[in-house]
Amino acid sequence: MNGNRATALEQFITGWYPATSEDPEPSSVQAPPIDLPDGLRRFYRLAQHHPPSLGAQNRLFPASKRQTDPNGEMLVFGEENQGGFFWSVLWTLDGPETDPTVWFREYDEPPIAEQEPLSGFLIQFSLYEAAMGADYVALSGRLTAQQVDQCTEGLRPVPLRPFWPWAPTRFYAAPGLVLHVSDEGDDSFSIWAGATHRSVLAPLADATVEWTQFDG
Incomplete structure (x- = not known):
């Protein structure tokens, strides 16, 4: 993940959302798996102490709730609040890309690439949900x-x-x-x-x- 963008994301989330605790989260909130893209791992580490950052209108799934699409080709990591669309990145056995393309998809429509890769998308998602909530x-x-x-x-x-x-x-x-x-x-x-x-x-x-x- 782009270092400047990672820093900007951390500064925004920690500045906008008060930390719930400085202690480790309950066992129900798992540490992010190591096979996730770097940007998602960083985001989930922030969310452990700032849970509202996962979304107010739409949401990113907690790390423990990640899923793949029916074909096993995409890692689905977020969705609209009523399930009308979801966001995903390409899932490969060779390991995650450093800063992958994020795909927006309605369930019955072809996927559309978000204009920003994951590093920019996570900033945009965070800004959008902060305003909505x-x-x-x-x-x-x-x-x-x-x-x-x-x-x-x-x-x-x-x-x-x-x-x-x-x-x-x-x-x-x-x-x-x-x-x-x-x-x-x-x-x-x-x-x-x-x-x-x-x-x-x-x-x-x-x-x-x-x-x-x-x-x-």
Whole structure:
């Protein structure tokens, strides 16, 4: 796994999610198997002390719950909350790739490669789920590009290619805030911002946006 990305992922997860304990986890939470890709092993080690990082809307399976697809060709490691799609990496007997392609697949459709390999995907997944599970959120849909620019002004864009083939999604961040913008097609966008404190959302109130929910 790219060292800079691994460091960024660790800094985000440990900064966003309070550690549940400094003691070893119960026996039900197993250490990550050594035959997993490096990025997943690192992620699972973080999740042992930060379990919410496994997901709020969608989820990554705990290391002990990993599974293969029916053909035994792919290691399935995550899914949508209602099982509508899943994420996987290629499973080989020669050992895992260092930073493999992540495949998005609806059950009856051909797989689609995520634009970022595993190292970038895990950052994107973590940002997305942090926003979705935040205590304070702001969300709106059917926005124009100009409205998106208003909402993201002053935020730092995360330098990764879009996440999630269903609705290509980009991320922006500020201290205590994660905001993601999804392209819904037809020049329309949706926004979801998640914050660690209500006051962090306050600057978004200045945007000319009709919010579906606004906790600021």
